[in-house]
Amino acid sequence: MLKGKSLLEPMDFTTEELEELFLLSDEIIEAPERYAKVCEGKLLATLFYEPSTRTRFSFEAAMLRLGGQVIGFSEPNSSSVSKGESISDTIRTVACYADMAVMRHPKEGAPKVAAACTDMPVVNAGDGGHQHPTQTLTDLLTIRREKGGFENITVGLCGDLKFGRTVHSLIKALSRYRNVSFIMISPDELKIPDYVRKEVLIKNNIPFEETGNMQEALPKLDVLYMTRVQRERFFNEEDYVRLKDRYILDGSKMKLAKDDMMVLHPLPRVNEIAIEVDSDPRALYFKQAQYGMYVRMALIMGLLGIKG
Ligand code: NCD
Numbered sequence: 431m432l433k434g435k436s437l438l439e440p441m442d443f444t445t446e447e448l449e450e451l452f453l454l455s456d457e458i459i460e461a462p463e464r465y466a467k468v469c470e471g472k473l474l475a476t477l478f479y480e481p482s483t484r485t486r487f488s489f490e491a492a493m494l495r496l497g498g499q500v501i502g503f504s505e506p507n508s509s510s511v512s513k514g515e516s517i518s519d520t521i522r523t524v525a526c527y528a529d530m531a532v533m534r535h536p537k538e539g540a541p542k543v544a545a546a547c548t549d550m551p552v553v554n555a556g557d558g559g560h561q562h563p564t565q566t567l568t569d570l571l572t573i574r575r576e577k578g579g580f581e582n583i584t585v586g587l588c589g590d591l592k593f594g595r596t597v598h599s600l601i602k603a604l605s606r607y608r609n610v611s612f613i614m615i616s617p618d619e620l621k622i623p624d625y626v627r628k629e630v631l632i633k634n635n636i637p638f639e640e641t642g643n644m645q646e647a648l649p650k651l652d653v654l655y656m657t658r659v660q661r662e663r664f665f666n667e668e669d670y671v672r673l674k675d676r677y678i679l680d681g682s683k684m685k686l687a688k689d690d691m692m693v694l695h696p697l698p699r700v701n702e703i704a705i706e707v708d709s710d711p712r713a714l715y716f717k718q719a720q721y722g723m724y725v726r727m728a729l730i731m732g733l734l735g736i737k738g
Pocket residue numbers: 484485556562565595596657658696697698
């Protein structure tokens with residue numbers, strides 16, 4: 431039962447609860463018109479303290495497509511945040527008006543602080559370089575629909591594995607399925623954080639390799655998860671410039687990959703996937719963005735306790 435829960439990090443939901451969400455997502459994709467009014471009278475608040483396109487729009491589109499309504503800000507300077515209001519006061523106020531809130535914040539743990547101050551469900555839409563559990567729902571639904579499941583797969587994660595919160599959440603979530611292994615492709619400076627390596631991978635005996643060589647890894651992968659180098663989390667521009675174009679997936683590299691390898695990317699992309707790859711049937715990142723809306727429709731229904 432998801433009703434009333436908050437989603438702050440991927441492990442907040444059991445694999446059974448995830449399966450429930452994916453089954454509901456399948457039904458929504460099958461017949462979206464059946465769900466067009468289920469959230470009538472409900473209000474979603476989107477509190478975005480950091481830029482976003484897909485996450486905010488897909489949450490808003492999801493609520494509107496369920497017949498509910500949306501309030502919020504996408505620019506904290508347009509709200510009392512700019513006057514110095516605390517997260518706890520903002521969320522307590524929002525809870526007087528809305529039925530649930532979605533929050534993105536540059537500080538790690540901020541959505542958790544918000545959730546502790548209210549009974550209303552709070553969803554973490556990305557907290558600093560930490561976690562991004564609804565992107566993970568999107569990624570998992572895409573893998574499940576396009577590959578049939580999560581077991582027996584080798585997943586390559588490429589790019590900024592240090593600051594990329596989508597990577598941290600995806601590794602956590604996939605660590606619960608049978609026979610999943612990872613190949614982490616990154617420069618030395620952008621390797622996965624120690625807490626992910628130790629607390630998730632080593633602790634659960636999950637096979638993983640760390641490499642700097644994309645070409646060598648490519649033929650082994652069932653899924654390639656590309657990521658953007660997270661410029662906004664760097665301490666200096668020089669390091670960013672040095673590292674930003676280290677891995678670029680292009681047509682010639684795609685020739686090294688399996689015929690059915692999926693290419694995923696949470697987006698936005700900068701340079702890390704050449705435009706020519708978009709027309710390759712294995713490039714699924716825009717489809718992934720669309721699945722993101724459907725899985726968020728299912729999530730909103732679940733957290734508000736609305737049956738289909
Ligand atoms: C990601 C994020 O915000 O962490 N984007 C998203 O939500 N789809 C990835 C990124 O910004 O690189």
